[in-house]
Amino acid sequence: MQLAPVLDREEYVEQAYFFRMFRERLKENLASQEILGRLHEEILTTTRLPMAIQFLATELKHAGLLAPGMRHLSHYFTPFQAFVASKAEQEGLRFSVDSALQILEGEAQYRAGMPTQAGLFVYQIEVLSRHRLGYDDGILAMVHDAFYDDEWRAYATVVRKSIGEVDFANLVYLRSQTYVEDQVKIDQDQTFPPTLFGIKEGKIAKASRGRDPLFLFAALQRQLNYPAVPRNVSRDDPLTKLVTLQAKVRELELKVKVLEMESRGQSDVLKDLGKPDVLDD
Numbered sequence: 001m002q003l004a005p006v007l008d009r010e011e012y013v014e015q016a017y018f019f020r021m022f023r024e025r026l027k028e029n030l031a032s033q034e035i036l037g038r039l040h041e042e043i044l045t046t047t048r049l050p051m052a053i054q055f056l057a058t059e060l061k062h063a064g065l066l067a068p069g070m071r072h073l074s075h076y077f078t079p080f081q082a083f084v085a086s087k088a089e090q091e092g093l094r095f096s097v098d099s100a101l102q103i104l105e106g107e108a109q110y111r112a113g114m115p116t117q118a119g120l121f122v123y124q125i126e127v128l129s130r131h132r133l134g135y136d137d138g139i140l141a142m143v144h145d146a147f148y149d150d151e152w153r154a155y156a157t158v159v160r161k162s163i164g165e166v167d168f169a170n171l172v173y174l175r176s177q178t179y180v181e182d183q184v185k186i187d188q189d190q191t192f193p194p195t196l197f198g199i200k201e202g203k204i205a206k207a208s209r210g211r212d213p214l215f216l217f218a219a220l221q222r223q224l225n226y227p228a229v230p231r232n233v234s235r236d237d238p239l240t241k242l243v244t245l246q247a248k249v250r251e252l253e254l255k256v257k258v259l260e261m262e263s264r265g266q267s268d269v270l271k272d273l274g275k276p277d278v279l280d281d
Contacts, residue, residue: 003146004078012112014049016105017042023101033060052076065089079141080124081107087133095131102230103127110227117152118197119226125159125168126217126229135163151194169208169216178202200224 018039025035036057040050052073059069067086070077081104087093088100107123121142128138139160143153159171173179176197183190197205204223208216220226 002074003144004074006147007076007111008047009112010044011047011049012108014043014047016108016112018049018053019101019105019108023098023105026097026101032066033057036060048076079144080138083138083141084127084133087131093133095133099131099230103131106227106230111147115147117148118201120147121152121156122172122217122220123227123229125163126214129168129213129217130229130231135160139163152196155196167209168213169205169211172197172205172216173202173209176202176205178206 021039021042022032022035025039026032036053040053040057043050043053055073056066056069059072060066063069065086067082067089070082070085071079074082084100084103087095088097107120110120110123124138124142127133128135139156142148143156143160148156155175159168162171175193175195177195177199178197179202180192180195181199183192201220201224204219205216208219217226217229221228
């Protein structure tokens with residue numbers, strides 16, 4: 001199983017800036033193609049992100065979507081990042097591009113700080129829960145991230161199979177130090193798998209059993225400073241619909257211009273960036 005690598009801190013700092021600027025400029029009614037065509041110039045050139053953005057621009061021009069380009073750059077963007085992007089681009093879901101970019105920005109900011117496996121895991125599970133993106137494919141994407149060690153990937157697989165039938169609070173409690181201490185009081189000869197959550201997380205999870213999992217996420221954020229997930233921005237909002245429509249019109253206009261240029265025999269300035277291995281060392 002090939003895992004998405006863990007990047008240097010400066011990559012995540014620049015990623016957070018990229019996702020934030022991308023989102024803000026979409027709100028200014030700029031087309032995605034136009035934004036990506038310029039935004040790479042603002043990114044720190046000691047990182048690999050400028051090349052990644054140029055590749056995404058090329059893919060966007062041909063496919064009209066970001067997620068396929070992110071999947072091609074699996075040695076730079078994680079499967080979970082591509083998964084979130086794909087859900088924003090999927091028709092019929094009440095999950096906006098604005099929400100997706102906020103989520104990606106928040107995750108990149110967290111990774112640029114002092115992230116823990118527990119913190120990132122809970123953040124990503126809350127993304128799936130709060131925005132109803134689907135646990136099966138979402139957790140499978142999480143498993144392919146090298147940030148998680150073997151124990152965490154095994155735990156993620158258990159959660160993927162169980163989360164529809166077992167409270168997430170219970171799944172946290174059962175792998176916490178709190179659970180171990182509770183059980184040792186009953187039988188000191190018991191053996192347990194390695195704990196993944198501490199005493200405080202275990203106590204909060206134990207108190208949250210049988211309740212909406214969003215209450216557990218909120219308590220972990222209040223009490224232990226776990227990263228918070230942005231709230232949903234509905235596509236049904238009239239302003240969101242208008243901005244999306246205007247952006248699509250501008251993208252179509254740009255595509256027409258590109259086709260006209262190509263028909264005159266002019267070279268495609270992004271042609272040399274068209275392979276996923278452009279970021280390989």
